[in-house]
Amino acid sequence: MISEIEIVKAKINDVKKIIEIEELSYNDPWPREIFMVDYLFNASSDYFVAKLHGKVIGFIGVWYEGKKLHIINVAVHPNERGKGIGTSLLLFAISLAKELGYEVVYLEARKSNISAQKLYKKLGFIEVEELKGYYQDGEDGIRMELKITKEEGN
Ligand SMILES: CC(C)(COP(=O)(O)OP(=O)(O)OC[C@H]1O[C@@H](n2cnc3c(N)ncnc32)[C@H](O)[C@@H]1OP(=O)(O)O)[C@@H](O)C(=O)NCCC(=O)NCCS
Structure with missing residues (x-):
């Protein structure tokens, strides 16, 4: 686990790097315009980046949906995987959900995305x-959720 990473709200200048990581991470990346629109104009979304020595190496995107926090995307640069950064990004989103009083955190994954x-x-x-x-290519997905209990919030 890399201890020196920091996770902060993405700035507009980080979006280019987010898109680069997205494109390295998926065969069907989100078009960059979608990212820009979501980042700039969706008041119910937020993006956070994991930085190592000031360099963006991963990101997580969330949508605020009533009592649920929807993780819409999480990716780590291929060269930086397996070092605990994905775990840190997820734990960050779970803490955020607790802090903001959400009841559930949920996300979707491809059935084939075992890791x-x-x-x-x-x-x-x-x-x-x-x-x-x-x-879009017809693959099935699964929806997974984590219930935030009062005990977990303590
Ligand atoms: C999924 C992803 C974000 C994980 O990021 P990461 O920084 O590599 O994750 P971590 O190092 O914290 O590993 C977390 C866990 O993932 C699993 N994992 C990671 N790499 C794996 C691999 N190659 N094979 C199997 N499991 C793996 C393990 O359970 C690991 O936990 P462990 O180290 O305690 O065994 C990263 O692989 C990624 O960006 N993938 C492409 C984008 C993507 O698929 N995003 C998710 C869409 S639903």
Whole structure:
């Protein structure tokens, strides 16, 4: 686990790096315009970046949806994976949800994305729904959620 990373709210200058990591991470990345629109104009979304020595090496995006915090994206630069940064980003989002009084944190993952699912399960997420043909290429997804209990918030 890298201890020197900091996780901070993404600034407009970080969006370029976020898009770069997105494009290195997915076969079907979000178009950059979508990121810009979501970052600039969606008042119900926030992006946070993990920085190591000032360099963006990962990010997490969340949507605020009533009593639920929706993790819409999380990715770490391929050269920096397996060092605990994904875990740190998820723990950050879970802390944020607790702090803001959300009841549930949830997300979707491709059925084939076993490493991401392992990460989510490690942190207590459980599968709650199968999403038939959820992705554009027809792959099924799964929805996973973590309930925030009062005890966990203490
Ligand atoms: C998923 C992702 C964010 C994890 O980031 P990371 O920094 O590598 O994660 P961590 O180092 O914190 O590892 C967390 C856990 O993920 C799992 N994991 C990570 N790499 C793995 C691999 N190659 N194979 C299997 N499991 C793996 C392990 O359970 C690991 O926990 P452990 O180290 O205690 O065993 C990263 O792999 C990524 O960016 N993938 C591409 C984008 C993506 O798929 N995002 C999720 C969309 S749902």
